[in-house]
Structures are given as C-alpha cells and as structure tokens.
C-alpha cells in the first residue's frame with residue numbers, strides 16, 4: 001500500500017510569508033511618509049507590449065499601490081533603441097522623486113539589456129540587476145539582491161532549511177536568477193554546484209542535491225525520480241500554463257519540502273521588490289530624525 005500512498009513533501013507556501021513581508025513593508029512606507037511627507041516611488045519601465053510582461057508589470061504596480069508605494073509607469077515602444085532606453089533610465093536615476101527603478105525583463109530584441117541595466121543608479125536598483133548590485137551581494141556588502149534569489153533565501157529561512165554544509169544544486173545561470181541564487185547560497189556556507197544547458201548528465205548531479213533550485217524555463221524538466229529522497233526543492237520556473245520546471249506530482253512523492261507553482265517563489269519575488277523599494281527610499285531620504 002505504501003506505493004499507492006507515498007509520504008508527500010511538505011509544501012513551501014510563498015503566499016503567507018510574502019503577505020507578512022508586504023505588511024511590514026506597508027508599515028515602513030507609512031512610517032516614512034509620516035516622518036518625511038514623501039511616499040516611496042517605484043518607476044516601472046516596459047519596452048514593447050509582450051503580454052506576459054504587461055501582466056507582470058501590472059501585477060507589480062497593483063501590489064505597490066496596496067503597500068502604499070507610488071508607481072510611475074514608463075511604457076516605451078518596441079522599437080526603442082539601447083541609447084534611448086539608457087537615456088530614460090538615466091533620467092529616472094537622477095530624478096529625486098523616484099526611489100526605485102524596475103526595467104521589465106526581457107527588454108526586447110533591439111536592446112542591449114546589460115547596457116540598459118547598467119544605466120540604473122545602484123542606489124535605485126531595487127530589482128538587483130546591475131553589476132554593482134551583483135558584486136555587492138556576492139561580497140556580502142550593503143546593496144540590493146536580485147528579487148527572485150532574495151525571495152528564495154527568505155523562503156528557505158521561513159521553513160528553517162539549514163544550509164551550512166548542504167549540497168545546493170542550482171540549475172540555470174542567468175544573471176538575474178541562477179547565478180545570484182548560487183552566490184547567496186554560497187554565502188550561507190552551502191556547497192554550490194551550477195548546472196546549465198551544457199551540463200553533462202544532469203540527473204546524476206540533481207540526485208546529489210540536498211537543496212535544488214530549478215531556474216531553467218523548461219516545463220517539468222526535473223522529475224521525482226531524479227531527486228535525492230528528502231531533498232528541498234525550490235521551483236523558480238514559471239512556464240506557460242502555470243507550470244514549473246519540476247514535475248510537481250512525482251517530485252512531491254520524493255522531496256521533503258517543495259514549492260508549489262504558482263504560489264511559491266513568485267509571490268516572494270514581488271514582496272522583495274516592494275521591500276527593497278521602501279528600503280531604497282528610506283536610505284535616500286536620510287536616517288530617521290526624532
């Protein structure tokens with residue numbers, strides 16, 4: 001009977017911790033407004049009208065509003081050049097009424113995305129996409145983390161997942177997700193292995209993972225039989241049809257803890273973006289005066 005009734009992994013729900021973080025962020029925003037008369041402001045920049053990106057930006061702006069953060073939306077035509085985008089980001093970086101800047105990724109085929117990200121002032125890089133933010137995060141210096149990796153770390157802490165000496169396997173090495181996730185895990189004394197599209201025999205490496213971060217963008221690439229029994233599985237993948245990078249049903253029969261998709265990493269990502277926006281505003285408006 002055990003085969004028919006396997007022990008299922010505990011769910012790592014991201015919605016409740018994200019709500020708690022957002023409540024704390026809303027309180028901090030209200031306090032800042034009371035002290036300084038200034039409402040924190042996030043500028044969202046969207047190039048083109050990719051439906052998924054439009055939805056993501058709308059969702060982020062709605063959450064801002066609920067948390068007492070102003071958002072200023074800057075929609076740009078799909079034909080925007082790198083130079084034009086760099087100019088817009090430079091102006092927002094210099095504007096004292098804007099405290100955080102989000103350039104929705106991907107920024108379109110005509111844009112050198114790295115050059116555009118670098119035009120964001122590090123003090124306003126609340127999405128953690130600049131070289132400065134990556135270096136500061138990797139060296140453990142003050143700065144902003146990439147939101148999704150930051151959200152993943154908060155989720156791991158929320159569920160009291162010990163990381164010291166654990167083998168963490170990160171599948172994916174993008175600048176905004178896989179790479180920074182690995183650096184944050186390394187800073188917490190995990191032994192980190194990165195996998196990517198050229199990795200040979202992915203299943204044999206995944207089988208060694210105490211903690212697995214799937215950040216690939218390939219629906220259900222990882223299946224339960226690939227996992228080490230009891231592994232902690234963080235599925236950051238978000239593919240069309242609300243499908244993650246992990247085959248949830250089979251993985252849940254083998255893992256110890258697993259994030260659902262949706263409702264796991266996604267809500268934490270937005271909550272970290274809001275928290276970092278209020279943190280940026282607080283730093284820019286100066287320390288608390290009594």
Ligand code: NAP
Pocket residue numbers: 148171172173174175176177178195196197198199202215216217218221236237238239265266269270
């Ligand atoms: P990306 O830039 O396309 O990077 C994907 C990574 O996966 C690359 O490093 C690639 O390797 C690797 N990869 C591709 N195919 C592979 C395979 N068969 N085996 C092993 N590795 C493979 O994607 P991303 O922006 O990091 O996003 C990854 C996923 O996370 C997507 O589903 C995205 O929607 C999701 N996401 C979710 C959130 C959230 O808030 N939940 C936020 C951002 C992204 P190479 O480097 O060799 O090409």
